[in-house]
Amino acid sequence: MIAALDITPNFYLVLAALLFTIGTVGVLIRRNVIVMFMSVELMLNAVNLTFVAFARALDDTAGQVIVFFTLVVAAAEVAVGLAIIVAIFRRRRGATADDLTVLKG
């Protein structure tokens, strides 16, 4: 029964929406900065899935090329972000969001 079902691009869009939402909630509820970064990766991956689904739906390879640019941005973001985490950890002895209260009034 399931095997006969026609998978339209909307299925992929809804799946990507679920992944993106889980990533957003992860950024909001976790206190560990490294896990927050992983949640950001989840969000970027959901967007990649959307790009590939639209490339298939519109029959245009450009959607797959955009995924590479997203990948480069993700790699750069992880490199800089983890360097920031290491710098914070060295200074404050902890890497949770609760340790970053310097700007608190």
Place this chain on the structure above:
Amino acid sequence: MTAVLFFVFGAASIAGALGVVLSENPVHSALFLVQTLMSVAVLFLIQDAELVAAVQVIVYAGAIVVLFLFVIMLLGVDRREALTETLRFQRPIALALGAVLLAEIVYLAGHRWATGAHTARGVPIEGGDFGNNIERVARVLFTDFLWPFQLTAVLLVIAVVGSVSLARRSGERPDGVASTGEETAS
């Protein structure tokens, strides 16, 4: 067949994403992230994006997750802090906002919000005289997207220089390292 693959690996990716958010140990989160990335790579394969799927496995699951694990190993972040909340209404409001966001995106996904316009050369996914998937991607990347491609080189150089300058310790005595290790262990 495609439908079965979609539901199996879609469910696997959702389960992995929930595992990333909900597991207490950051190492488990990283491993669940690998599960999600692999499942999404299979979903890419179903949609005729072979090169993107390969790069997803090599770069994301291979390089980025290893970078995460390196930092976890380096910092020794195994404090079981994560699931106790210090702000009072943070978690319910976060869940409510997440539900609103999901409703918005699903609403958008059910409507036609892409124009259907093609890029300048409009290389199709299959058919035509364009070769295999790698050749098609290369053709688009090095013609229509040549300028963004050059800009990513600049972005990567900036990221490398930035992370090196952030990670080096400047004007700090080496014996500061030893005290860091002791306080982490205690």
